[in-house]
């Protein structure tokens with residue numbers, strides 16, 4: 001896909017919702033919108049020569065951000081405004097800010113509420129888990145690297161069964177649901193360290209996953225319901 005066609009895609013993501021709504025609210029003045037754009041600082045990688053895949057993913061992220069602005073503000077910019085906005089975005093967008101805005105965070109209760117609204121796709125979850133599809137920011141997650149080796153981490157196989165038949169029977173998890181345990185294990189791995197394992201699981205996933213990606217991972221892990229051989 002060429003850069004030009006990607007930018008055209010961005011135009012559509014901007015214009016369509018803008019046309020559908022027209023009740024502008026506070027925080028939607030041109031000054032405020034300009035301010036919001038300028039807070040996206042300097043680091044968004046959009047250099048197709050260096051990493052085309054990452055630049056493409058980042059452009060989509062930017063489009064999604066503008067789309068939500070358009071929805072919130074009923075804002076339908078004209079062509080000249082769109083050009084200015086894109087030029088600015090290409091100069092000022094901060095990948096860090098975009099990622100924080102889109103990631104699930106660390107509040108398991110909040111995440112569980114959001115997760116109820118999202119359909120998880122186990123196949124995409126498998127790609128994420130195996131590092132074949134990047135997480136937010138463009139880097140792979142590396143789950144399989146640890147969880148395919150029983151000496152390092154509990155095996156991926158039988159995760160569903162192990163949680164239900166072993167973990168949730170422990171007194172401290174008496175009130176937990178299956179999903180609560182799973183989400184907590186992923187975004188707050190240090191809250192409970194599985195016996196016989198070291199506390200090596202990274203604590204960054206709450207900042208690296210969208211709610212959709214987390215739903216996909218959960219769907220994939222929930223499909224791992226083999227019998228336990230412990």
Ligand code: HEC
Pocket residue numbers: 129141142143144145146147152153154159162163167182185186189190192193194197198199200201202205217221
């Ligand atoms: C550096 C190695 C490492 C990576 C990478 C890693 N984990 Fe883990 N994970 C562990 C270890 C070790 C444990 C057991 C100790 C603990 O509870 O933290 C664990 C525990 C878990 C558990 C609980 C399993 C159980 O039987 O109770 C789940 C679920 C899990 N990880 C999912 C993931 C997912 C999803 C990813 C990727 C987003 C991931 N892990 C990445 C090492 C890792």
